[in-house]
Amino acid sequence: MKERIIELLSAALPMVDLESDFLFSELDSLGVTTILMLLSEEYGIELEARDATPKNLKTIDSIVKMVEEKLAKQ
């Protein structure tokens, strides 16, 4: 899943360093929205504003964890 998310996000957000340990600080509002949109479409999960926390979007690993948790709840 991590590779697929990196593939998706690197195509949509070419300016962002996805390997960063401070990913959220690299993002602007468009970046956050793009991540929420792409992940909800790709994995059929419902993502909302409350999911877009600095903690959930801190690193690629934390994003993967967020998606896994959403999938587990479905």
Added chain:
Amino acid sequence: MILEEKIEYFAKLTPDKAAVICGEQTLSYSCLWERIQEKAQQMKEDGVCKGKPYVFVATQDADFIVTYCAVHVCGAVAIPLERSTPTERQQQIIDETKDFSFASDTSDVLYTTGTTGLAKGVIISEIAWKANAENLIDRLGYTSDLLFIVCGPLNHLGSLSKIYPTLIMGGTLYIMESLKDLNAFFSVFELPFSKFATFLVPSSIRMLLQFASKELAAVSTKIDFIETGAAAISQHDMELLCQILPQSRLYNTYASTETGIVCSYEFSKYGCVPGLLGTPMKHSSIRIDEDGKVICSGKTIMSGYVNSSELTTQILKGGEIYTSDIGSIDENGMLHLLGRRDDVINVGGYKVNPSEVEDAVSAFDLIKDCICIPAPHIVLGTVPKLLYVPKRGQTVKPKDIADFLKGRIENYKIPLLYETVDAIKRTYNGKLDRKAYQ
């Protein structure tokens, strides 16, 4: 000095009232005025003086308001720059403004791509700021009990213009870095204020509607008004916003750095019509020329461009600004915007000149040719897309190009979409054939 005079006035009248809030920091009117005076004193000692430019990066915090006002107290000209402005470009701006002879009533210079498609310094007078503020107060109804949330860049007219009516009326500003942390945005509504308002570009409204409609509905009774502008908002989004915020006043505004704030239309009251921007405000007038272009006049218009009398005379003629916008005026005197008559790409309110992007890419060794075109985007409406031809035998990834462009042009100008092509279409005389990509 209208802004600074009013801050001083309220520092005496309502000294303890919150003037600016940013995160954990709150500056009362008396504290704000004190800090402005201290900063102005320090600036004067450092040689900042009347008529001279003061170039600084627009931080998204209370310090920005202090610095911005202190520049004016010194009688100097404030030139706030976008945070991602490359260092070289900052130096260019310092160089091109340092010996410029500013008129005595000059307040600011705002750098924008705007009406002409070229990055230029727009000179804004004190009279224009006062007129912009009065236009907004009169049409949108700013009041002293309002908390206005600023979440856009303070070096742009869209957000900077909201400082004036808010503080002139003795209200409170809440400054956010951006809208990316939606939870932080909604936490502002927990503050003990009865009325909230904000300015959101259409892409931010789309984001809220898509991911936070429940949260928005939950604060609907607190939102006095929302103003949008700088780019086209869809009928669907206007209607959805009206449904979620049935008690709020919702406005679509026509403005640019060159024209100032000209028209605004309350679509929550009069109906959701795409491109409808209402009647001119009290200090503004509009007309349409024979080519269908929108022409604006009144006290809000710019004084001219820095160091470019030729460009100034191209769009500022006889006290009127000739925009690149195509529009019409209906029988009720309302402005309908139909599009633009140039190549500028409007990215969520930021204007991007494709030539500037192509020039920057041309310095990239591994690319033979390229063109920057507008492309549809689900959030922003339109974004710059780069079609490029790598040099023979070379593979160039989009990230390589984006990384190359970082620091060379502002972040919002960097294309979000990329496509490798075999060749770029050109006209018979070798110019980029932009029409072929429309």
